Amino acid sequence: MSELLADDPEWADVVPIRQYEDVNPIAPIFYSEEYKDATDYFRGVLKTGEMSPRVLRLTERIIRMNPAHYTAWQHRYKTVIALKIPLEQELELMNEIATTFLKTYQVWHHRRLLLTALNSIDAAARELEFLKTVLRADAKNYHTWSFRQWILAHFNKEGRLWAGERAYIEDLLEQDVRNNSAWHHRFFVVFASGVRLGDEDRDQVLRRELSFAKEKIALAPNNSSAWNYLRGTLEHTNTPFSALAVFVEPYTTSQPPSRGTDDVVDLDNPPPSAGAQLPATPALEFMADIYEQEGGNATGKAVEIWKSLANEKDVMRKKYWEYRIRNALSNA
């Protein structure tokens, strides 16, 4: 890496172009010699439009020093296509770069372009596996998740690619029930992207998802991710919140109900765990929403809950809860 292109006879025919020719730039970056050298030659190459194996090496060199250099990625992609480089080989080569720079947009976008051009189900399946290893290192990486969803959407009709997703999500939530990215992915798979194979019975899907969310809420009742999923599920299916009143009620009291060993467990309404810190704020909010939707006399009950949130249980959002009160009363 340390050798400069300026000293390399292979590059002698390229005229390097300095970044600023006749401007004394404000706020300059103090680049390393290697970076300056590589980008000077890159500008030279861009000017002539050269696409060659050495240009591939040059773009890789720049990307390793600055993976956000979108122009280097752009030119690399054009070169890969022009030289008919086997796309699988390019994907392989990029694996290590992807894991090193997983927070960079361009890393994932390049893979997306390659997968689109490859148009191979096998490659997509391998990619999904590769993304699992990446998400093992960073379970909430935004671009990785976004890319995973793109792959599934792009190969929408390939049931085989989609088949393992719910089980994978359940694994991840087993490890960390507060992983909001995994919750979002579940919504993507179950609701946002149409009806998957085996999910044709939508009533059954709704029941399944509600029990799933309820079970996870019971485990950690203050987990907003699970509550948001529950709300999203109800809204998406136009199910009134009141359908869950019996479930939510115990989460709004300050004492978890005592659980004798011989109690009949109500599978539809799992109670809060023994360690639950109650009342859970998201449960109070949910209950107030039930009352607000009910309207009439119930509005007063919603207002009571919002008052307790505003003045005691969730004072950070005082202004918001007061707004909810004003809003409900003006609509009543």
Add this chain to the structure above:
Amino acid sequence: MVSQLDPTPTDGYGTSTSSLQRETEDIITRHIPTQGTAHAELQKKLHFEFLLRNLRQGFPERYTSQDASQPWLIYWTLHGFSILGVGLDDQTKKRTIETLLAMQHPDGGFAGGPGQAAHLLPTYAAVCSLAVVGRPGDGGGWDAIDRKKMYDFFMSLKQRDGSFLVSHHGEVDVRGIYCLLSVATLLNLLTPDLLAGVPEFLATCQTYEGGFCNASFPGWAFEADDPEAPSDSPRTYDPSAPRPPLGEAHGGYTFCATASWVLLQPYIKLYPSAAGDSGSSSTPAINTRALLRWCVQMQGLPIELGGFKGRTNKLVDGCYSWWVGGCVVLAETLLGVAGTHESVPEEHHEENDEDGQKAWDDADDSLFNRKALQEYILCAGQHPAGGLRDKPPKPADAYHTLYCTAGLSAAQHRVIPSEARAKAVISAWNASQAHAKDGTAYAPSSDAERERLDELRKRIFAHAMSWSEEEGTAVYVGGAANRVNATHPLFNLTVTHSDGILSYFYGQTPPSRYANKPATK
């Protein structure tokens, strides 16, 4: 009151998210001053020196990662100065203009650096920077912006689903849409062709949580447009096909989508059935109540000093002070709760020290906790050596320095659309000037279309110009010495700078903002 600093409940069920959360709460708690926040000080001088060092001496080598974001480095620094109330000398302005123009791409738009490809994000940063340092005329930078080519560049990025690529061979991303719409608004480049389908696209980026993600998937709804599909297949849009959001609700994207949505309001009203190629006739809509809920849910607990998070179950971070804290007023505006009431008596202004808590509550109509957000920025966001940051013990950087100070500004000042101001601007509207200044060479298909476009231009301009600070509602944690300048909630420029560049590119001379105010001493 120790009870107020309860940690986030873990329900006796720890996971990696909750342990990281707990560690962060421990660190932040240690930054709560023992004597309270009433005297927390904004280290203006240190931040000024931090910015000046970056501008004059330059950025250390680790900023090589920003080599493709050079206009951003400049924008963060320049607007940082503006928020802190610092002007620049003519020589610095000249050098800055020359540096920015070196990044204008010969085929339109601005690039991340000289010789790089044009890209929507640096285009926004460069144009906003020119709004700060530029002016009309020779060497002023504004007339050197090739608007026709920029418009053509924008159109070359347009996708069938209404979205835009951020660059050729680049990705689709609502940040790019926001940057494009901001620039097109500031530079008078809006046309129905440019905007077709954009509202529909944005609406599909809202997730079940209420916030927005980075992009939705276009494929199924637009499958018939697939160039590889048999040519006899009907080129129609299937409105029933899902366009799923890719990625979860996120602060940065939520701000960009919401600000775009606000900017598009006049277009949505004037072109109700223009859904671009999508052929859909229903007016696109977002769930504004869910948006507001999501934004306020992102504000951390007292133990996190009320900083903002960027996603559910993630950590507070100073930059979301702007992206999410600054988004609340936009959601309020969409809900119609950001009242346009004018002129509370001026004396109300600075009575918020010592026993000022009461006055404060009366004055404060915002739906997030402005006081707490200021506390986070002042106590956790400032680096002791100057500059601002994500959270302790992280170093300061140029990006967080801007978005923390912009967030502080949004928490101090309530800037909302003023109907009176919009009316004043419209009363002075000169349609032929605005038309003559159009930068696109777009030719409407009929006289009626021309009139509709003129109307759009007028409403967009008047709306952009109408944002004003609501009198008597400023609040300064730590006292008025911590005051920073207000910033435009849509563009993140001071209104002086946005007024200036807007007026020039629409050929207008709007009445002064301060003309009809009673003189105060």
